[in-house]
Amino acid sequence: MNDIRALVLTEYGGPDSLKVSPVAPPVAGAGQVLVRVHAAGVNGLDWKLREGYVRDAFPLQLPTILGIELAGVVEAVGAGVTRLRTGDRVMGPLGGLGAYADLVAVNEANLSPVPDALDFVQAAALPLASVAAWKSLHLAGEIRSGQRILIQGAAGGLGGFAVQYAHQAGAVVYATARDSHSGYVRGLGADHVIAYDKEQFENLVSDIDLVLDYTGGDVLSRSWAVLAENGTIVSTASPDIAANTPVGRRGLWFQNTPDTARLQAIADDVVHGRLQSEVSAVVRLDELAAAIERNRTHPQRGKTVVRFSD
Ligand SMILES: NC(=O)c1ccc[n+]([C@@H]2O[C@H](COP(=O)([O-])OP(=O)(O)OC[C@H]3O[C@@H](n4cnc5c(N)ncnc54)[C@H](OP(=O)(O)O)[C@@H]3O)[C@@H](O)[C@H]2O)c1
Secondary structure, three states: OOOEEEEEEOOOOOHHHEEEEEEOOOOOOOOEEEEEEEEEEOOHHHHHHHHOOOOOOOOOOOOEEOOOEEEEEEEEEOOOOOOOOOOOEEEEEOOOOOOOEOEEEEEHHHOEEOOOOOOHHHHHOOOOHHHHHHHHHHHHOOOOOOOEEEEEOOOOHHHHHHHHHHHHOOOEEEEEEOHHHHHHHHHOOOOEEEEOOOOOHHHOOOOEEEEEEOOOHHHHHHHHHHEEEEEEEEEOOOOOOOOOOOOOOEEEEOOOOOOHHHHHHHHHHHHOOOOOOOEEEEEOHHHHHHHHHHHHHOOOOOEEEEEOOO
């Protein structure tokens, strides 16, 4: 088979360290299917991997292909595959890297069917953020009706879903976003939006039962001040939260894992209008390196998706 296109990280660094290059096509191993990628979701993790910021948690063997979630069509099946067939429309997280390529070998267990009502761009926006937001809120955060929640990074991929889930769970939702994204976040169900580029959330919020930290760094350090005595911070952004949790406080790291049942339930909610999935930019493969950099400097609201097919 001929070489395929892929976005390859050649060395840690800036946008120039990502190149669209020809690579050998993968082969589906046992329990895997070969997916012809039609679209893949861009994530906040991409530029952190590119820069090498998270090389301790996610050491890479370079060169490597970035991309952690996709939607496409099954082109071939490996030994022992029982559920999926050639021609199936599928979506899912890889549980690893390599989604920014024309063809990807994926474990069958990670993939869910794409509902007929969703196109590949819509499907590629769902696998990671929607599930990670749901699990960090409900499983790690154990949100209950009436509780006060602060969502840091509410306009991003995870944040946009978490605001809706928290509102649906009956929580009082405080959310931070840049001023230009305030209306969007309010429209998703936030009761109070704090524009982080204009105001300090510590001056406006207190007695919070659950902080969802989708931002990390300084925002996480400052969040302890607004927590209720028995409150919890769940972070998806700072793997070292447990080591840095002040004595007597509760700080949890959340690491997402693929969950096909949850993803299918979420996709059903999107299809039936119970959940909004925002795709604010769709780019081509030759625009992807720039889109990953834009996600670092000026994040779009919701998700950016790269489309491989016309
Ligand atoms: N542990 C896991 O399993 C897991 C899974 C998925 C993602 N993650 C991590 O979770 C985090 C969120 O992911 P994502 O995909 O949602 O990222 P994203 O789409 O890039 O969103 C990040 C958001 O952070 C916001 N932000 C930046 N500075 C802020 C500040 N000072 N105060 C409040 N908000 C601020 C931005 O808001 P504006 O757009 O309004 O500027 C942006 O929308 C990332 O760190 C990612 O690496 C971890």
